């Protein structure tokens with residue numbers, strides 16, 4: 463006779479793509495990094511202030527350029543209006559990057575982004591998923607935002 467469990471097993475969610483998983487942790491990290499002690503961030507391009515969860519992780523060089531997709535200098539908290547409707551406000555984002563990290567950084571990121579053929583290995587993803595998961599945990603604790 464076939465054994466029928468009292469409670470049917472829940473199907474495991476489909477295995478997530480490591481790129482997607484890393485994107486999630488990296489995005490959280492960027493927004494938490496850019497937030498103040500209350501969890502509010504300023505938009506890198508318009509300066510408006512929102513709670514970190516309402517912000518986007520805006521990329522200066524678009525996400526399809528793997529060489530800078532997870533470069534912390536390339537990404538900042540950005541409001542959805544600037545990120546979506548204003549297509550990222552790339553020029554302003556570049557100016558802000560130069561102010562933050564020194565003149566020429568935006569150009570450097572542009573050059574890095576133009577490099578083709580970046581292959582990220584499974585090990586690379588595993589390492590970075592672990593790294594950013596920990597960084598997010600630490601920031602949430604430091605800013606006392608775990609319950610929100």
Ligand SMILES: [Zn+2]
Nearest residue numbers: 505508541544
């Ligand atoms: Zn904005």
